[in-house]
Every structure is written in C-alpha cells, then in structure tokens.
Amino acid sequence: MVKRTSHKGANCPVARPLDAIGDGWSLLIIRDAFDGLRRFGQFQKSLGVAKNILSARLNNLVEQGILRTVPASDGSPHQEYVLTDKGCGLFPVLVALRQWSEEYLFEPSETRARLVDRERGQPVAWLEIRSADGRALSPEDTMIVMQHGSNNARRL
C-alpha cells in the first residue's frame, strides 16, 4: 500500500480536513472527547480499538490541533486528552452527521444514541442551511466560487 494522499495543500475546505478526520476512528475519538472522556484507557474501552491505532490517532489529533494533552485531573502522573477550541469547533459537523445518520441509516425500530438538549431532554433542532439574508437554501441554490486570499490580488 503506497502512502495515502494528503490534502494538506488543497484549496478546498472539504478536502483539507480529511488529513485530520478522514479515517475510520478520529471522529469517534472526537465524539468521545465531547462526551467527556479524557484518558487513553477510557477511549480504548469505549472504542474497542487496538492500542497502537488509538495511540496513532490521538497523536495525529494532537498534532492537528484538535486535541491537546493536559496533566491528569486526579493528580496522577498521567496525561489526559481534551478538545481545543479548534476541536470544539467540530461540534456542528458531528451534529450534522448525527442528523443525517438518524434520518437515513436507522430504522424506527432501532436503538440509537441521541443528542439532546440537557435542560429539556429534547432532541437538538434540525440544522438549517440559510443564505446570509435568511433564505432557506437547497444544494441547487448554492455554488462554489474561488475566493482569493486577502494578500493576493492577482488574477490567474
């Protein structure tokens, strides 16, 4: 197997994050971090993943600035993994993914984990895609344009 392609230099905001989360485990680690897990062993127990894989993924997430390590909160000589602001910024991605999955990947008869509002216990409201002036947008109402960097006014 040759090396997986990196999208590090991609100018597309869909491509670039894939170096961080485009594998089978990283989003699950991030999900667990949102759920309060912090210790290597906690993640490992929750995910049932091989320790070498978990170690590699945790290290990549730290390197990508999504998680950081802090001294253990119980005073033991260990480290814990916590979300950075950048990591917390992934919350809407997880919400969107949850909503898609609940809609299309689960039957009504199936048990599933649900994200709810802590105060009321109600499911989080369905995400809406809107324009800057508030119109609801479908995919066909949108398009991709290239936005040049603010230091670079050249035309190609």
Add this chain to the structure above:
Amino acid sequence: MVKRTSHKGANCPVARPLDAIGDGWSLLIIRDAFDGLRRFGQFQKSLGVAKNILSARLNNLVEQGILRTVPASDGSPHQEYVLTDKGCGLFPVLVALRQWSEEYLFEPSETRARLVDRERGQPVAWLEIRSADGRALSPEDTMIVMQHGSNNARRL
C-alpha cells in the same frame, strides 16, 4: 493489514456513517457530485485519484445508497453517477465541514473554494445549533441519551 472495522451495527449515529464516508476520498466524490460531476472520467480528473481507487469508492457509495447510476444524459452507452435523496441529505454535513475548515484550517492569505448563495453570491450563513424551542446550544448544553426503538419497549 487486517480488515478495517465496520461500524455497521453501531447504535451511534456518528459511528454508523463511517462505513460510507470514513475514508480519504468518498466525501470528495460526494462534493463533486453536488457540483454536478457525473461521469467516471470527470471524477477522476477532478480528484486526480487512481482509477482502481475511484472505482472501488464509487461502487461503495452506490452500494450505500448515496449515489446511483443512470444512463448517460448524452445518449452514449455509458452510465453516470448521481446523488440519491440520501446522498443529497449529506449537504449539511458538507456545509458544516466547510465552515469548520474555513475557520480553522485556512489563513486569510490563502485562496479557498467558497460555498455561496447562487442568487446573491453571499457566503452561506453560519450554521447554528439550537434546541427544539430555539435556544442556542453549545456542546456543554447537550448530552447523549439512548433512545430505544419504537418496536422495542423493553428495559435493559
């Protein structure tokens, strides 16, 4: 390399979709499908990916119900790949991912592809996570609960 773990039976809506999109290329194919690409060669040219990899990914996305094949729109004997409703349902996931990426993975000086409102050319509004009754929610305002299937009222 032993076989990658499938999350097919997972009761978590973050885990389950990873069989469909938890790799380095599938979200990029879906992005391109939203952008109107339909032919094998178009995807291949856009992504610069090996044909065997592209073929495998397209086939998986068809199998997962995200893409379907239709006769080519130009009357040639070929097939095209188009998003299903289920595939179109991934739009908010892509929007969320774009917004996170633009916020955290790009410098102001960098050129990037932008998703805009076709009518006005304005960027799509920032996604908001809200409760059912309209309160803005941070990750700490939410929690995970298990929801049992509607055919299954047993308590564990």
Add this chain to the structure above:
DNA sequence: CAACGTGGTTTCATTATGAAACCACGCCAG
C-alpha cells in the same frame, strides 16, 4: 481496419490496520 476515448480491471510494491505480545513506569499491599 486502426486509433481514440471511455470505463474500468489487474498487477505490483508499499503503507496502514488490527491482534496480540511486550515494555516502562508508578503505586500499593503483603
């Protein structure tokens, strides 16, 4: 008929995955 375009499939060498064994370190109980 040969060349070209399209959509793959096959071959090959390398990397990534997951299972399991092994290691390092600190702590605690006997």
Add this chain to the structure above:
DNA sequence: CTGGCGTGGTTTCATAATGAAACCACGTTG
C-alpha cells in the same frame, strides 16, 4: 523491599488497502 496491578503506551506480525501503472473491453470515428 518485592511482586502484582493498573496505566499508557510500543513492537511484532500477518493481512488488507493504497496508489502507480499497465492492461483490457467496448463503442465510435476517420
């Protein structure tokens, strides 16, 4: 003090997955 336990890894091993490139099948066109 020593052995066992818990924790957080690292290493080893066999297999699957990746990407590059060659090859193949088919339809169309000059």
